[in-house]
Amino acid sequence: MTPPRLPSPLPKIARRLPPAERDRRSVAEFLRLEVTGGMLLLVAAALALFLANSPWSAGYESVRDHHLEIPFLGLDLSVGHWAADGLLAVFFFVAGTELKRELTVGELRRPAAAALPVMAAIGGMVTPALIYLAVALPSGGASDGWAVPMATDIAFALGVLAVVGRRLPSALRTFLLTLAIVDDLIAILVIAVFFTSELDVLALAGAAAGLLLFRLLHTRGVRGWYWYVPLALAVWTLTYHSGVHATVAGVALGMLLRATPRDDEESTPAEHIGHLVHPFSAGLAVPLFALFAAGVPVSAATLGEMAGEPEALGVVLGLFLGKLIGVFGATYLTARFTKARLNPQLGWPDVAGTALLAGIGFTVSLLIAELAFAGDPAMTEHVKAAVLLTSLLAATSAALMLTLRGRRLARSGDSTSP
Structure with a gap:
């Protein structure tokens, strides 16, 4: 998830900073x-x-x-699990700050503006799950993978839009961002509810107490990373031991930050801290997770096996067709039968392009694949391969459609660049 880009302080102070500091700021902004x-x-x-x-x-x-x-924390994880449970919590923390901002001061606080992308997100998650079940169950496939094609990778989707969207309406990014925020929120709830192992109530109570202390310190204006970072690590550890997936701790911590501005502030804590942490999420946490999660054998034999597996086929059809039908269909039906209306800058081809972008599952889909098929390594690899291939297909299709749409708008003079 990508927070709104704040104005960089670099141009105003660059001459007063030493070269090393200028380089550090430049890398962070990049x-x-x-x-x-x-x-x-x-x-x-x-x-x-x-x-x-x-x-x-x-x-x-x-x-x-x-x-x-x-040992003293009772943690013994593989490098791959450290990336999925630990580093990815940083990504979900940034997602949490974005969720908090959108719910308090952004698009999601205004029902009229949020109605279409919210319904698009819901349609784009329910339809893929139903398609997966419709494909997998009649063929005797495992039902556990129904949640794999539900998720949209916001980092990847916004990255594709940033490359091809220079001639597209600025409202398109807002629509995609709102859709993806709701998508993330539902995916987080799905992980917490359906992929929780045996619950350790004592550890969960300890994590809740840590969150309460975090919020108390924050509301009282206590400052200093040396308070919050150790406390966040304690909350993450207790959440892991509770049986709830540890990434949920990242979301909860992000959503506890205040997102309502005060008169004496240039930026709120949620905005400022999300802005600071985002380079670590985009530049370290998510790429390392992908490095260890996306490494699956892909050969002619693997593709042949996938073609005969209802689980892999269900993921492919759910993630590509399900997202396209669900996002576009829910948006159209909501606009047709309610008072909600599409932004005047947008047309239905823009919504279709967004629906294709939503088919980029990647990060969260790979995570859910690991959780859903944890006892079957071969199936996990095949479902991951299905996610990767479908995400590539969705990204390519969306890029082609939105590029053609941008050229058409440029010729007609109707585009408003993001």
Whole structure:
């Protein structure tokens, strides 16, 4: 998830900063660009696929499966699980700050403005799940994967839009961002409710107490990372031990930050801290997760096996057709039968392009695939391969459609660049 890009302080103070500080700020600003996050994610996934299908695959798997233990915290996770449960919590923290801002001061606080993208998000999650079940169940496939095609990768989707969307209406980014925020919120709830193992009530109570203390310190104006970072790590650890997926802790912490501005502030804590953490999410956490999650063997034999598996086929059809039908259909029906109306800048081809972008599952879909098929490594790899191939197909189709749409708008003089 990508927070709104704030004005960079670099131009005003660059001459007064030492070279090392200027370089650090420049790198941070570069990592905040939506296209940068999408490209890093793509490069990491491509590298993972290369390594998993190369002579170095054994070494890659050895690193991914190597365990790193912290005995006094009771943690013993593989490198891949540290990336999925630990680093990805940073991504969800940034998502939490964005959710809080949108719910309090953004599009989601105004029902009239939020109605269409919210319904688009719901349609774009229910329809893929139903398509998956319709494909998998009659063929005797596992029903566990119904949630895999539900999720949209906002970092990747916004990255594609940033590349091809220079001639497209600015309202298109707002529509996609609102849709993806609701998508993330529902995906978080699905992970918390349906992919929770045996619940440790004591650990969960400890995590809740940590969140309460975090909020109390924040509302009382206590400052200093040395208070909040150790407390956040404690909340994450207790959440992990509770049986709830640990990334939920990141969302909860992000949503506890205040997003309502005060008179003496240039930016709220949610905006400021999300802005600070975003480079670590886009430049480190998400690419490393992709590096260890996307490394699946893809060969002619694998593709042949996938073609005969209802689970993989259900993911492909659900993620591509399900998102397209669900997002576009829900938007059209809501506009047709309610008072909600599409932004005047947007046309139905823009909505169709957005629906294709929503078919880029990637990060959260890969995470849910690991959770849904945890006891079946072969099926996990095949479903992951289905997610990767479908995401590539959706990204390519969306880029082609939106590029043609942008050229048409440019010729007619109707475009309003984001």
